[in-house]
Amino acid sequence: MWLRTSCDLTFDITVPTPFILMLRPRSGVQQWIAREEYRLEPMVGVSEFTDSYGNLCQRLIAPPGAFAVYTVADVRVADQVDQAPGAPFVDIENLPDEVLSYLLPSRYCESDRFGEMAASITVGHLLGYDQVKAIETWLRTTIRYDIDSGNIPVSAVEVHFRQSGVCRDLSHLGIALCRSLSIPARLVVGYLYHMEPMDLHAWFEAYVGGRWYTFDATQVSLNGGYVPIGYGRDAADVAVYNQFGPPAYPISQNVRVELLG
Amino acid sequence: MWLRTSCDLTFDITVPTPFILMLRPRSGVQQWIAREEYRLEPMVGVSEFTDSYGNLCQRLIAPPGAFAVYTVADVRVADQVDQAPGAPFVDIENLPDEVLSYLLPSRYCESDRFGEMAASITVGHLLGYDQVKAIETWLRTTIRYDIDSGNIPVSAVEVHFRQSGVCRDLSHLGIALCRSLSIPARLVVGYLYHMEPMDLHAWFEAYVGGRWYTFDATQVSLNGGYVPIGYGRDAADVAVYNQFGPPAYPISQNVRVELLG
Amino acid sequence: MWLRTSCDLTFDITVPTPFILMLRPRSGVQQWIAREEYRLEPMVGVSEFTDSYGNLCQRLIAPPGAFAVYTVADVRVADQVDQAPGAPFVDIENLPDEVLSYLLPSRYCESDRFGEMAASITVGHLLGYDQVKAIETWLRTTIRYDIDSGNIPVSAVEVHFRQSGVCRDLSHLGIALCRSLSIPARLVVGYLYHMEPMDLHAWFEAYVGGRWYTFDATQVSLNGGYVPIGYGRDAADVAVYNQFGPPAYPISQNVRVELLG
């Protein structure tokens, strides 16, 4: 399917503020970006770099006053998410080098603390994809998805304590559980067609059967329409925008995903 | 200035043909891409990667029949090319690691063969920017710019032997001369506003005074309007398209650069 | 000064166990490795890779039974650690791309939680090196250095709660405080000459005045003799060994640092 995604952000800036933006989806195995717009108002000097996760990031200094970022992309994505019941666990020794860092604990995914819980959730399941599916199902049925539970990222330990969270929180807990089973897992931030209410979304991927697969505990069934923008170990690595200095929260954030033709 | 660049390529494919495309300008210090389109007809699966020079490359298999690539970009570039008479030569030991490979001879820039010629061209000039400017002037006044001199890249040695060449050939000779003086130099392929006749263009950059500067022996004076698409050691690294198997030359190639607003 | 460092580890392995070792100091700005030994008993197949922090890592499967790693290195390091009172804070926009990730919160350094504390510790100090020195002094005088306080890494928040910790814990808190001031900071694991009792050590580096500087809250005064082995955002990234599957703690760990000549 072809989707038109857009995200407009407006900030009220008081002092010149360094920003790192990560709003540029990349063409890859899963999607093709046929058209993209990326405007800043006012226009300022920008430099772009690729971070160690492969994300395209833009650095700039936002000047005082209203500062707006407008992005639009026309993207072709799969109609269905790939699913692979039975896809096997990959032995550590056979993981590609670049996947190894997704086994380690990270800011919001304290995988060193979840070994027993993960074992208990996945008991009786085939090693690999089926374990991750069991974790996703457990999250969906156990942790309450509460879109009002707050803007500040909390870690897997805290999510488990609260028993509720936003999409990012459920993903953090899912990632921590996977890693504690030696399954590489990463956070994805992006768009999802048909989200209600529409906003930026977060889900997770796990590496089984020799590739990354998509998991999302917030959806009853996995349909297509996922448009990844950024990848990372957790929300500390993947932020649609990072700013430094006195905080400047967006005064408006407008996200849309439409089906094209 | 804001420019709209476009390049449309159509191929007549006889057997399924692997392509690597490099048609996606990146936002960077020198330019900002505010809007981009990148369409394929027919649409095929594509994966994108970043090569070791930082270029965004797309891999695909073109199916038999007509195969077209349409690209458009709205780009903000400087009104003037930065020039820096007097900018000093950078001692080898102070060059950033990632610049070192631009000192080495490469397929079309046999810098190991041009030491004496480079010394003689630049005698009496300050080390650094002024040496490169002397090389650029020498190229402009010595090597005939002949846009009909052929499609097949030839190396600096051959360009020097023929005393004529297209933009790419003059750049190869300029790069070889710079490197023989231990000045890092690289080939740039891209668009140039106001080119006559309009086509994709090639120029070169040299690293002096702590950064890359633009040089172009085909233009009487350096104005703004340069839109880099790809960088590399020479034309072997930077090709707008690379294909493998039986050659499929473009049956049409349409390049435009317009001033916006 | 020339130092001979060695670290011998012996494990009692019950099932074939994947390991990632990080015991190979690299020659760099700060040190030169003139001689190195790296033996495994029994010898097994090993592959080496460089992680995203530049560390040389070795992957292998330890077979059941006793498994030993013997490493020796002859290293030249500075007699004195570089210190630079007054070295300025580097504005975010001037940080090199590869340093940016050291500004983000990480598993054991929840820098998003320490903004006010860091401001209060560093009040009245020049921005940059002097702020970090104030943090180091504050750690030394406030958090009790307790080498028996446990093997499991705890995070900066927990260290602050306990008010005591091992070298790694003090470093984690120091890093979190630096990052909350937008000063990049990273964990270093390695050897320190004259440590009492001798063991592997951990300290931290902060990026001010255009380069990384060494800080160590466990030492009354900073002398030379630091031999870095690995760098990372925190202990989740830098582990002398990482193993997967049922834990196999070292049954012996023998660390030595001698002065040569």
Add this chain to the structure above:
Amino acid sequence: MWLRTSCDLTFDITVPTPFILMLRPRSGVQQWIAREEYRLEPMVGVSEFTDSYGNLCQRLIAPPGAFAVYTVADVRVADQVDQAPGAPFVDIENLPDEVLSYLLPSRYCESDRFGEMAASITVGHLLGYDQVKAIETWLRTTIRYDIDSGNIPVSAVEVHFRQSGVCRDLSHLGIALCRSLSIPARLVVGYLYHMEPMDLHAWFEAYVGGRWYTFDATQVSLNGGYVPIGYGRDAADVAVYNQFGPPAYPISQNVRVELLG
């Protein structure tokens, strides 16, 4: 087998001369470095970096006077080189991204000029390993291996014209022929046990059947004992030492390979 390799180089330096050394074999799939020495006389400041081919390189400024580099390594390598008759050609679309650059023409391997010759040499052979073996055999029986034919690298075109060359020259021609068939190929510089006379050696690798295989047209039969030091597209990328400024040839070069135990 366990080998002790050593290479000692002495230069007579007249003016401070920047060097880039590449004398440090890396532990990898094919070999394990159990012990290494790397001494400089006089000792000077060195920084180490990894180039885009994965080689460990050292940068330094050699001071006027005698300057010596002493390297020793104890290495475990396979007793036999892997051979794989029948290993298939890998379709371009299935090559890993990082292998693609080994398909392009380079300074000394003008693969764009050898398409017909390569087709004729390999006619009747299975696509893949068997084609490369046919090229290796053709080189061995056609191009005279002449260890006195000169120190200056010459390109594949020139080697073919002369019909003779050193190990590096035969490899360059072999690489050019492979690439013209869309088989990735790269130059390897290193040690070979039992070479007569003993010196640094060069051979080539081709990527078929999903991995790199070793080929060497200078040896009647491929035995084990190969110790790679550096990899690259050709001799422009892989030089045991690169120096800049007035040339300082080694006044002595002493290479040894002994069998241990």
